[in-house]
Amino acid sequence: MIQIDQVTRVFKEKKKTVTAVNNVSFSIEKGEVIGLLGENGAGKTTLLRMIAGILEPTSGGISINNLDVQKNPTEIKKTIGVLFGSETGLYDRLTARENLQYFARLYGLSRHHTENQIELLATRFGMKDYLDRRVGGFSKGMRQKVAIARTLIHDPQVILLDEPTTGLDITSANMFREFIHHLQNEGKTIIFSSHIMEEVQQLCEAIVMIHKGNVVYNGTLQNLYKEEETDNLNYIFMSKIVRGNSID
Amino acid sequence: MIKHIYFKELKDAFRDKKTLWLSIVIPILFNIALVYFMDNFMFSVDNEEVIDVSINSNADEEVVSWLEELESIKFISSENPVEEVTDGNTSLAVVVADNFTEALATNEKPVIELHGDPISTKASTVMDKITVLLSSKKEILVGNTLQEQGVDVSSLEPFTINQLSLSPEDDATSSYMVSIFAQLIIVLAVIMGGLPASTDLFAGEKERKTMEALIMTPVKRINIVTGKWLTISTLGAMSGVFSVITFVVFVQLFTTQMKSAMQLDQNLPFFVTSLCIGIFSFAFLIAAIEMLLSMIAKTVKEAQNYLSPISMLGMVPYFILLMVSPHELTNLHFLVPIVNIFALIKQLIAGIYEISSIVMVLGSSAVFILLIFTAATFMFKKSKWVLGDS
Numbered sequence: 001m002i003q004i005d006q007v008t009r010v011f012k013e014k015k016k017t018v019t020a021v022n023n024v025s026f027s028i029e030k031g032e033v034i035g036l037l038g039e040n041g042a043g044k045t046t047l048l049r050m051i052a053g054i055l056e057p058t059s060g061g062i063s064i065n066n067l068d069v070q071k072n073p074t075e076i077k078k079t080i081g082v083l084f085g086s087e088t089g090l091y092d093r094l095t096a097r098e099n100l101q102y103f104a105r106l107y108g109l110s111r112h113h114t115e116n117q118i119e120l121l122a123t124r125f126g127m128k129d130y131l132d133r134r135v136g137g138f139s140k141g142m143r144q145k146v147a148i149a150r151t152l153i154h155d156p157q158v159i160l161l162d163e164p165t166t167g168l169d170i171t172s173a174n175m176f177r178e179f180i181h182h183l184q185n186e187g188k189t190i191i192f193s194s195h196i197m198e199e200v201q202q203l204c205e206a207i208v209m210i211h212k213g214n215v216v217y218n219g220t221l222q223n224l225y226k227e228e229e230t231d232n233l234n235y236i237f238m239s240k241i242v243r244g245n246s247i248d
Numbered sequence: 249m250i251k252h253i254y255f256k257e258l259k260d261a262f263r264d265k266k267t268l269w270l271s272i273v274i275p276i277l278f279n280i281a282l283v284y285f286m287d288n289f290m291f292s293v294d295n296e297e298v299i300d301v302s303i304n305s306n307a308d309e310e311v312v313s314w315l316e317e318l319e320s321i322k323f324i325s326s327e328n329p330v331e332e333v334t335d336g337n338t339s340l341a342v343v344v345a346d347n348f349t350e351a352l353a354t355n356e357k358p359v360i361e362l363h364g365d366p367i368s369t370k371a372s373t374v375m376d377k378i379t380v381l382l383s384s385k386k387e388i389l390v391g392n393t394l395q396e397q398g399v400d401v402s403s404l405e406p407f408t409i410n411q412l413s414l415s416p417e418d419d420a421t422s423s424y425m426v427s428i429f430a431q432l433i434i435v436l437a438v439i440m441g442g443l444p445a446s447t448d449l450f451a452g453e454k455e456r457k458t459m460e461a462l463i464m465t466p467v468k469r470i471n472i473v474t475g476k477w478l479t480i481s482t483l484g485a486m487s488g489v490f491s492v493i494t495f496v497v498f499v500q501l502f503t504t505q506m507k508s509a510m511q512l513d514q515n516l517p518f519f520v521t522s523l524c525i526g527i528f529s530f531a532f533l534i535a536a537i538e539m540l541l542s543m544i545a546k547t548v549k550e551a552q553n554y555l556s557p558i559s560m561l562g563m564v565p566y567f568i569l570l571m572v573s574p575h576e577l578t579n580l581h582f583l584v585p586i587v588n589i590f591a592l593i594k595q596l597i598a599g600i601y602e603i604s605s606i607v608m609v610l611g612s613s614a615v616f617i618l619l620i621f622t623a624a625t626f627m628f629k630k631s632k633w634v635l636g637d638s
Contacts, residue, residue, distance in 0.1 A: 054463050055631045077466040089461030093263040094256075105252050106465035134263075150461065 001189055002028040002051065002158065007060035009046050009213075020046040022213040023060070028191065030157075033184050035204035036193035037237060043213040044193035045084070048160050051191065052082045064158060078107065081156035083147055083164055092136035096127060096146045099135060100153055107154035114153075121149040141172040148179065159183060161192035165199060177202060197233040209240055216240045249467050253475025254482075261445050261483060271441040271487040276494045278436065282429075283498050298322050299374050302329035302338040308348030311360065314385055315342065318377055330363045339370040342378065352389070428570070431590050433491045434526045435562040438534055441487020442480045443555055446538035449476045451551035454635065463634055473539070473628050477621065480535035488527035492520070525606070526593045529613045533585065534558070536620040543624055543633050565590050574600055582608035585616040 009021040021043040028034050038044045049055035051062055053069045053076050062069040069076050083089070090099050097118060104114035122128045125145040130138065135146060144164075151159065161180075165173040180203050183190060194200055200207060201221065209217035217224060217240055225231040228239070261267045298320050303312065305325045315323060326332050329341035341363040345351060351358035362378060364371030391401045453459035462472060538555060545551035565587040572581075574595045581591040588609040595605055627633040 049631075049635075052464055054460065054635070074466040074468075077464060080464070082461075082464045084457060084460055088457035091260055091458060092456075093260050098256075098259075102252075102256050103461070103465065106249070106462070106467050108466065 001030040001032075001065060002191070003063045004047075004051070005061050005063075007047070007050060007057045007062060009043075009050060009055065010058045019213050021050070021057075021210075024210070024213070024215050025060075026208050026215065026218045028189060030189055031184070031187045032206060033180065033190045033192070033204050035200035035207040036191055036210065037195065037197075037200055037207050038193070038210035039195060039241070042210045044210055045162050046213075047210070048082070048084070048162050048191065048193060052080055052160055053077060078154065079156055080158045080160060081151040081154065082160045082162075083151040084162040085164070085166065088147065089150060090135045090143060090146055093134060095132050095134050096138075096142075096149075097131045099146060100149055103150050104153045109154060117153050117155070118149075121152060125149055141169070141175070144172055144176065148176075157188060159188050159190045159192075161190065163193055163195070165194070165196065173199075197237060201233055209237065211241050216243075249471045250475045250478070253467070253472060254478050257445075257449060257476060257479035258482065261448070261479060264444065264448065267444045267448075267483065270444050271483050272490050275433075275437040275440060275487050275491040279433065279491050279494045280498050282432070283495060283503060286429075299340075299370050300324055300338040301340045301342060301374055301378075302326045302332035303342040304329050304344060304346075306346040307342070307344035308346060310349050311344045314381060315378065318381055321374055321377065333363055333365070333371075339368060340364040340374045340378070429495065431526075431566050431569075431593055433495060434488055434530055434589070434593070435566055436559070437488040437491035438484040438527060438531050439559050439562050442484030442531065442535050442538050443558075445483045446480045446535065446542045447548055447551045447555060449479065450539060450542035451545040452548050454545075455547045459634060469628050469634075470625050473621075473625050477535055477539050477624070480539055481531045484535055485527050485531035488531060489524075492527070521596065525596070525609075526589050529592075529609065530586070530589045533589075533613050533617055533620075534562070536617050536624065537561075540620055540624045540627070543627050562586065569594060577605075579608065583612045585612060588612055 004024060004026050007021055007024045008019065011018045011020055024043075024047060036044045036047065046055065050057050051064075051069065053073045056070060064076055064079065067075055091102070094102065100118050100121070101114055104117060109117065118131070122131050125148065127142070127145050127149065130142060135143060138146070151161075165176050177199065180190060180192070184203075192203070204221065206220045207217065207224070208215055221233075224233075224236060228236045230236065300322050301324065303315070303323045303325060305327055307325075312323070315321070323342075324332070324338060326338075326341075329338070329343060332338045333341045341361075343361040343363065345358045345360075348358045348360075360382060362375050364375050366372065387404075391404070394401055394404070450459075453462065463469065538558060541554040541558070542551045545554055565584075568587065569577075569581070569590050572594075577591050577595060582588045582605050592605060592609045595602070
């Protein structure tokens with residue numbers, strides 16, 4: 001369903017050239033939950049931004065449902081829901097409802113469909129009590145729920161989540177993990193980046209490990225445990241980073 | 249989709265106290281303060297105000313009696329009249345030779361010195377009055393002398409010079425005042441009105457990461473740019489319109505000098521028409537510039553640093569055209585962006601209606617707006633400018 005083919009992204013800053021993502025290739029099937037593992041600055045966000053079509057690869061190509069992301073941005077964006085960070089992308093001076101209405105209209109939903117979706121998501125995430133309050137005064141947990149609802153307002157088939165639990169308290173983080181399970185049961189394809197190993201172990205069947213822009217592992221967790229003869233993902237991650245062998 | 253973005257941005261902006269203050273409250277207060285200042289202080293050197301002038305205590309009595317013919321001037325006798333001026337006690341010092349009358353009788357050409365600060369309005373005013381008085385006294389003396397020698401006095405003035413204003417005397421002052429205020433109002437109100445929104449809608453959205461969520465939607469980026477540009481233009485124009493309304497109402501209701509000097513009753517339609525053309529053209533133009541600069545910035549603070557010089561940019565043409573008569577304006581004035589809007593207002597207020605000027609202003613502004621807008625749209629398609637930190 002999602003095909004990432006030899007993708008490289010180079011940033012040029014003044015006279016310095018930084019390769020954020022280097023010749024990365026992997027594919028994800030429909031309904032899979034993939035964990036994107038890596039340290040801060042490993043290239044996870046850059047890769048997710050390229051999959052979302054808001055950042056152009058320097059070379060290589062990405063396709064979703066056999067549609068090239070760069071050539072068909074409008075079609076691709078209609079099928080993707082993206083959440084960068086746990087609570088970003090909300091307008092503080094608008095109410096939660098107004099935020100959702102705005103994005104629903106940008107995704108081309110009719111008024112009727114928008115109201116139905118807001119009702120559905122508000123019930124699902126328990127947001128009804130504060131739906132008509134301005135987001136500026138919300139707690140982190142409340143904001144996170146609104147941000148997730150915004151990500152799902154157009155019922156996307158592919159969901160990209162970039163470190164969604166960073167900065168959240170334990171209750172909100174657990175609620176979020178529960179939510180990923182629900183989405184998985186609904187058959188959504190999910191890529192989420194994280195550097196929390198326990199979270200990845202709980203939620204993913206397969207992982208893609210990135211180090212300095214290179215893929216150091218791509219496969220199921222079971223195979224990884226077998227390969228490394230341990231199920232301590234923290235230990236595996238560290239040893240992979242030390243070895244730094246990229247797979248081509 | 250543009251409409252949807254536009255209305256959302258306006259709603260968002262109106263809920264921002266900073267925008268309300270900078271777009272509406274501050275321009276209104278600024279205008280009131282400016283008009284009050286002009287009415288009470290700039291026109292304060294009127295016939296009723298008495299200005300203190302120091303004069304040397306041993307001054308010739310005849311000269312003192314001449315000077316005392318002048319109204320609204322109080323002469324204060326002093327041992328050192330110049331020091332009185334430098335100490336700030338008087339506005340002007342007059343030093344007259346003590347033997348003035350005797351010296352005059354023996355053709356010794358006695359001297360009367362006037363000491364004043366040329367940048368002081370009061371000093372200039374009394375200096376002019378005293379100079380005119382002394383000149384007339386000088387002419388009378390010369391006339392008397394010539395008459396005594398049997399010379400026809402009329403030969404002293406072989407021809408007459410008549411200085412005539414191009415506009416009726418009363419309207420000239422009025423138009424000049426309207427011209428000055430109209431331009432100031434447009435520049436400051438429109439720039440200040442659009443400033444918070446332009447900072448917030450690009451740099452602010454990048455900083456808060458809402459821009460990322462926005463560009464992930466399937467909306468074309470040109471629609472996003474257009475919606476935001478229209479929002480900034482609307483807020484700038486709205487601020488300008490509020491300023492005009494405040495200005496007109498305040499002048500009509502609370503001023504005396506300004507009201508009579510400007511004669512807004514007669515000039516109101518021209519005043520409003522010219523200001524509307526100026527405000528809307530300038531708002532669209534300045535919004536495009538502000539949008540471009542905000543797009544370059546990664547944070548709100550950075551955007552504010554880039555946008556601050558914009559107010560200076562707006563003031564340059566104001567000062568360039570301040571002393572240019574509407575009749576001296578050339579095609580170049582109407583073709584240079586920003587300058588042309590001031591030129592058009594100046595011309596319209598003077599009652600000169602030339603279609604070619606309006607076409608040149610609108611055409612030139614449209615071309616400039618199009619160029620900036622194209623550049624902004626091009627930039628907005630690049631992740632470097634739209635994501636900030638990538």
